[in-house]
Amino acid sequence: MSCKKICFPVMVGMAIILGCRKNNQEPMLVNDRPLAAKGKLGNRALAGNTTVNFTQAITYSGVKAVYPFSGTISTYGATGIAQPGGATQSARLTNLKLGLYRVPIKWNGGNVISSAAGGPTNISGLAWVTAIKNTGSEPMVVIGGATNDNDITPSDAANLVNYFKNNGMPVKYWVVGNEPGMTMDEYCAMFNTVFDAMKNADASIKIGGPALAWFDMNGLRRFIQLSGSRADFIDYHHYAMGVSFLSDEQALSETVSWENEINAIRAMITSELPGAENRIEIQVGEYNWSWRTANGYPGWNGDDRFYNSIATVWGASVAGHIAKAGGRGHQYADLNGALGLTFEKASDASNFGRSVNDAMPLYYGLQMFSGGNLFRAFGNPATASTTLSNVEVYASTNKNIVMVNKDLTASQTVSVDATGITNGSVIDVWQTNNAQPFSAPQKVGSIVASNGWFSYDLPAKTVTTFIVTTSIAQNLALTSTATASGYVNAAESPDKAKDGNTSTTKWCDNVNHDKWLQYDFGSGRTIKKIVLDWEDWDKNTKYKIQTSNDGINWTDCIVENINDTDPRSYDVNLSNIRYVRFFVAQADDTDAVRLMEFEVWGN
Incomplete structure (x- = not known):
């Protein structure tokens, strides 16, 4: 005992x-x-330091995005989910249970393949979409052009819609282009004609853009002005760093930016096109710790913090902020060197005593929300707050609580006052381990809520998920x-x-x-x-x-x-x-x- x-x-x-x-x-x-x-x-x-109200869902001044915890299939790597050797990676993503996966696809004259630069040419678009659905997730096709990401014709886009539908794998979610290297007026002219052709092929699909490379409010505003009457969702990308690097403390302090951006975009939509905020979802189409390892950080092969538990904590914090704001976040990507959810390269994996397709630290940050094969998924965001320094709390109406201790050195004790919880409820506690960033979260105990109160220790640089079970202690x-x-x-x-x-x-x-x-x-x-x-x-x-x-x-x-x-x-x-x-x-x-x-x- x-x-x-x-x-x-x-x-x-x-x-x-x-x-x-x-x-x-x-x-x-x-x-x-x-x-x-x-x-x-x-x-x-x-005298609690954290309050949660499971009965009070967060309300938004616009539509809340579905599938808040999502990802990206890069189509890179010899062990990708549609590759002949992709069974392990497929199982890994199945166990993570993200909602949507963006995947780059182009018509290519009817030879439908990946549109990623340097992507495989021997794997069909149908194979990628089928592989995504086989993991239990939904695909979101990012349409590429004939020679680059954005030279897309209306006929090619409509052909893609029909291609998947006619092959028994209809795709509901679509992004037109990626990080366009043109003026926003030029992009919107293309988007509008492509949008109309795709909707004529299938009026039930959801189409978004402009997939900007960074948060640019002026660009997004112009998109709403010119294409907002059509677009089903708005898409932009946000990486924490890349040109240069941030300190651990600064990177963790800035995770709230993702939440602030989504709120600002929703307010902008309301201002520019009143009423459209009730139908236009907001998604961060790509996010990660950095868009490259060569950001100047003096680590192993560049920024080796991708392989540290700080990536777990940072990833959970960003995912929590996006969900709290009612947005959708797509981590980039499943396989892409250090940016992957899992190890792509044997040389990287072996340096840390791991194998190809083993989970990276960021994988576990997302799993603390998605639940994966460990516990039930985070539901609709509920109101929650804490007075603990460097600690974030996220709650859902289905009675999950995720707490992120961003303090790099100090453990903290949380004392929770929860409304909407039955006296004697048994709460399962899952935690990440800051000393073992490649180890799955563990169930570290079960506790009992007394009159809505419970308390627990949050080790430094960890994520803790509390699952209020249906079991009632007497x-x-x-x-x-x-x-x-x-x-x-x-x-x-x-x-x-x-x-x-x-x-x-x-x-x-x-x-x-x-x-x-x-x-x-x-x-x-x-x-x-x-x-x-x-x-x-x-x-x-x-x-x-x-x-x-x-x-x-x-x-x-x-x-x-x-x-x-x-x-x-x-x-x-x-x-x-x-x-x-x-x-x-x-x-x-x-x-x-x-x-x-x-x-x-x-x-």
């Missing part, structure tokens, strides 16, 4: 103390001092048999510590040297959480929580020497436990023990 100590920071109100007695030898039938006055929630009025104390070392009178008997009343009743022993309160559950139980709730002004600082299977031989589970918190909560993982007791030794006892509630949560 194992015990993990998690404490609740609390706010203890002013207590009214009447008739304080200090004599440990007073007779058992003499009344203990009266209960202190308590506020609305008694001493459960905890306060096993309520149905247990309680005995104690003694008590003052019947009004302060052992049963008063398990009556569910945290305001007006208590168990008190102010006579015996060794003081203890014991529960017998009748049979072995699984225990997930222990909560001690004292009278406000009289918590114990030194005590033990002990367990037993016979009520005679006891094992220390928790040994507390410096408690300064009331109530005090411990998340544990105990199996087949029949007896639990709270124990204060004579040497640690300077007065009475006065417990309002001794809760034991489990099944």
Whole structure:
């Protein structure tokens, strides 16, 4: 069995103390001092640093993009998903479960292939789209031209729509061109004719542009002015760096830029074309740590931070900001050297003791939202906030919470006050490991929410996902048999510590040297959480929580020497436990023990 100590920071109100007695030898039938006055929630009025409201979805002044967590198929690499040796990569992307994958395709006179510069010419466009759908994701075709990304004709674009539809693999999402090297007026003239031809081929498809290489509000505004009456979504790219490099601290501090840009674009659409914000989605068509490793950073083969846990944290932060703003983000790309979700080259992989197609750190940053093959996916964004420095919180209405600790050195303890959570809910906790950037997130424990509150440690440079499960732990104390070392009178008997009343009743022993309160559950139980709730002004600082299977031989589970918190909560993982007791030794006892509630949560 194992015990993990998690404490609740609390706010203890002013207590009214009447008739304080200090004599440990007073007779058992003499009344203990009266209960202190308590506020609305008694001493459960905890001082949390993070609030989440699962019942309050974030609202937007326009349409929210579908598939917020998405990616890109570069078509590069000998082990790409449509290549003969692509089974491992396909399984890797299947396990990640992103929503959409952009993939560059051109008509090429009917020989439909990748339009990526240097992309394979022996793999058909149909093979790429089929491979994407086989991972459980949806394709988004980025249409390329005959000789470059943007010399696209209306007939070629319409032919592509019909090509996939007629081959039983219809594509719903399309981007016209990529990072156009022309004026916006020229691009929009092309976009409009291509758009019309494609819609004539299939009116149900969604078409976007202009896929700018960087965030350029003037360019995007001109696109809305000239093509906004047609476009189904707006697309631009944003890499954190590339021409030069940013420090770790600066790169992490700027992740909010993606959220701010999406909000600014939505406001611009509303201003330029009122009402269009309700149908035009916003997507970051490409994003990554850097658009190249040769950005000046003095690492292995350039910027080797792609291979560090900072990429996990940075990626999760950017993905969270994009989703929070109601946008869609496409990480670039599945395979492309250091920029990949997985290793493309054996030389890179072997340098880090990995293999081709093994996951890169950024993969796991996205998985903390997508859930992949580990846990359920993040749903519609819900309201959440935190006062912790360098920590971000993202919540969803399906009761996921993702917390990103961007501090490079300091662990922090989060104390969450969650609205819309059932008392006793079991919460699974998943975390990344900053010392093992190529290792999958691990389930590090399960905790129990008490009155909507829970607490956990967030190690430096990590991402933590809390999954509120449908399992409900019970306060096993309520149905247990309680005995104690003694008590003052019947009004302060052992049963008063398990009556569910945290305001007006208590168990008190102010006579015996060794003081203890014991529960017998009748049979072995699984225990997930222990909560001690004292009278406000009289918590114990030194005590033990002990367990037993016979009520005679006891094992220390928790040994507390410096408690300064009331109530005090411990998340544990105990199996087949029949007896639990709270124990204060004579040497640690300077007065009475006065417990309002001794809760034991489990099944």
